[in-house]
Amino acid sequence: MERYFNTEGCCRPGIHYMVRLEDRLDAIKRLYVDRGKYFAINRGRQYGKTTTLRALAEYLKNDYAVLPMDFQALGSDCFVDGSAFVLSFIDYLEEIFSGREELRDAVSEEAYRNLIALRDQKRLGIDKLFRCLSGMCRTAEKPMVLIIDEVDSASNNQVFIDFLAQLRRYYLDRDFSPAFQSVILAGVYDIKNLKLKIRPDDEHQYNSPWNIAAEFNVEMDLSSAQIRDMLEEYESDHRTGMDTATVAEEIYQYTSGYPYLVSAICKILDERLPEKEEYADQGSVWSKEGIGEAVSIILKTRIPLFDSMTRQLDLYPDLKDVLEQILYEGQRLSFSLGIKSVSLGTMFGFLKEEDGQIVVANRIFEMYLLNLFMSEESIRSDVFKQGQSDRNQFY
Numbered sequence: 001m002e003r004y005f006n007t008e009g010c011c012r013p014g015i016h017y018m019v020r021l022e023d024r025l026d027a028i029k030r031l032y033v034d035r036g037k038y039f040a041i042n043r044g045r046q047y048g049k050t051t052t053l054r055a056l057a058e059y060l061k062n063d064y065a066v067l068p069m070d071f072q073a074l075g076s077d078c079f080v081d082g083s084a085f086v087l088s089f090i091d092y093l094e095e096i097f098s099g100r101e102e103l104r105d106a107v108s109e110e111a112y113r114n115l116i117a118l119r120d121q122k123r124l125g126i127d128k129l130f131r132c133l134s135g136m137c138r139t140a141e142k143p144m145v146l147i148i149d150e151v152d153s154a155s156n157n158q159v160f161i162d163f164l165a166q167l168r169r170y171y172l173d174r175d176f177s178p179a180f181q182s183v184i185l186a187g188v189y190d191i192k193n194l195k196l197k198i199r200p201d202d203e204h205q206y207n208s209p210w211n212i213a214a215e216f217n218v219e220m221d222l223s224s225a226q227i228r229d230m231l232e233e234y235e236s237d238h239r240t241g242m243d244t245a246t247v248a249e250e251i252y253q254y255t256s257g258y259p260y261l262v263s264a265i266c267k268i269l270d271e272r273l274p275e276k277e278e279y280a281d282q283g284s285v286w287s288k289e290g291i292g293e294a295v296s297i298i299l300k301t302r303i304p305l306f307d308s309m310t311r312q313l314d315l316y317p318d319l320k321d322v323l324e325q326i327l328y329e330g331q332r333l334s335f336s337l338g339i340k341s342v343s344l345g346t347m348f349g350f351l352k353e354e355d356g357q358i359v360v361a362n363r364i365f366e367m368y369l370l371n372l373f374m375s376e377e378s379i380r381s382d383v384f385k386q387g388q389s390d391r392n393q394f395y
Contacts, residue, residue, distance in 0.1 A: 024052065025059040027218050033060060033145060033182040037214040038171055040151075041186040044349025044361075045308045046260035048220060049186045053149050056184070064181060065106035065142045067096060071153040079157035083124040090119055090129070108139040126159075130166045134178050143181035152187040164191070164210050171212050185210075190347050221257035224249050231266075231286075242286035250291050256362035258349070260305055261298070268294040299368055306368055312348055319345050326358060327370050333358045 032039055041049055050070075057068040069092060078088035094116060097104050104112070115132045118124065137144050154160035170179035185191060191210035228248035235244055255261040273279040273290055284290060313320040318341040325331040335353040337343045342358060345351035350369075352361045360366045 021052070021055055022059075024218055024220070025056050028052075028056060029060060029063075031218070032184075032214060032216070033064070036181055038167070038180075038183040038210075038212055039185075039214045039216045040191045040210070041184065041216055041220075042188065042190045042347060043220055044258075045188060045305050047349065048259045050149055052220070053147055053184070053186055057147055060145055061100075061102055063142065064145045065103055065140050066145045066147060067093065067103070068147045068149075069096070070149040072150040074153065076157075079154055079159045082126050082159055082162065085159045085163070086124040086126060086129045087119060090115060106140050106142045107136055107144075111136040111139045126162050126166050130170060133180075134170060137180060138178035145182045145184070146180045147184045147186075149186045151185045151191070152189050168210065168212050188348065190343075220259070222252075222259060222262055223257060224252040227251055227257070227262060234266075234270075238282075240282040240286050242283070246288075247286050247291065250288050254291065254295055254363045256352075258362055258364075261362065261364055264298055264303075265291060265294045268297055272297065295364060295367070298364065299371065309348070309350065309365070309368070310372065312344075312350075316341065316344055319348075319350070322358065323350065323360065323369055324373055326360060327366060328373060 031037075041052070043049055053068065057066045060066050073092060074085075074088050078084055097107075097112065111132070114135060118128060118132055121128065151160075154163075167180075167183055170177055171183075173179075191213065225248070228244050231242065231244040231248055235242060251262055251265055255265065269285050269290055273285045273293060274282070276293075279285045279290060279293070313323070322333065322341045322345060325333065335342065335356055335358045337346065342351060345358075346353075349361055350365060351358055353359075360369065
């Protein structure tokens with residue numbers, strides 16, 4: 001099953017999935033990179049962002065000099081000040097160049113040496129780093145593209161905001177100062193909200209240095225038809241006798257195409273359910289009943305996606321209140337991204353718009369959140385009852 005699905009955020013690159021991934025990469029190249037766009041890919045946890053970026057770096061390398069970075073590789077001490085950030089950034093670039101021969105061939109030796117020599121200067125600032133990067137862009141044989149994954153790792157640091165400001169400056173002045181052809185940032189948080197995390201006062205909430213970014217509209221979730229294609233590939237190898245169209249639609253009804261959840265269900269159906277006596281027959285595994293059992297297992301398992309969801313609800317009580325109104329009270333609330341809690345819920349992948357109303361993004365999230373809220377209410381009620389009992393005994 002690892003050939004088809006995994007639980008790292010998307011499906012394994014089987015034949016059909018690779019075709020769809022290539023279509024996505026082609027769309028990103030044509031609509032954004034070739035047109036010189038700076039943009040951000042913001043999706044919920046385990047949505048296949050990293051898989052897409054790694055494949056994109058390879059897809060672009062024939063036409064562009066690609067710098068693929070992951071800010072998780074930089075520790076928090078790298079963002080203490082501008083000097084520490086510049087030193088870490090240069091060390092990281094040196095590592096990238098050493099492992100990508102096509103990149104060294106595309107960039108002039110002089111520009112590369114100037115970048116490395118920057119480490120020996122007494123005063124290091126982001127402005128000097130960008131002058132070197134601009135010189136590299138000017139002399140490179142191919143247009144340069146900068147890709148940075150996991151930008152959330154740096155989002156609480158003013159140094160990173162300064163870095164974004166320099167990217168913006170060179171983007172606006174690129175007719176006069178050479179700059180990257182395209183810059184791609186990826187993470188859960190929308191870059192427009194980074195200022196909100198650092199300086200929560202109203203004056204700076206929406207004053208982002210990344211207002212140059214183009215809106216990213218390439219679809220990344222899986223349709224029922226796409227799930228069916230992968231199941232048909234699996235079925236051609238394993239001959240389970242499943243009705244691929246029915247199974248795909250049932251999986252989609254639970255997940256709404258959220259890549260991790262699709263993968264998790266299929267992995268359980270393939271690996272865990274056949275071990276149960278009542279699912280010894282493959283036909284009973286790949287069925288509505290089998291899918292329901294797989295969903296039940298997921299809901300009882302502590303997974304990073306649910307941990308992240310719970311953490312975000314603790315951080316943003318207004319978002320939790322909206323979800324409780326929808327799930328607990330059955331309220332129909334109008335969808336508006338101008339409302340902070342709705343914007344956050346959409347960014348995290350918890351909420352979506354349906355017929356002008358706010359709805360929970362998929363049925364599994366609905367079930368998990370409702371169980372969570374009911375458990376919390378039960379605990380609060382039991383504690384309250386016990387407190388009343390203890391008080392009566394005291395009196």
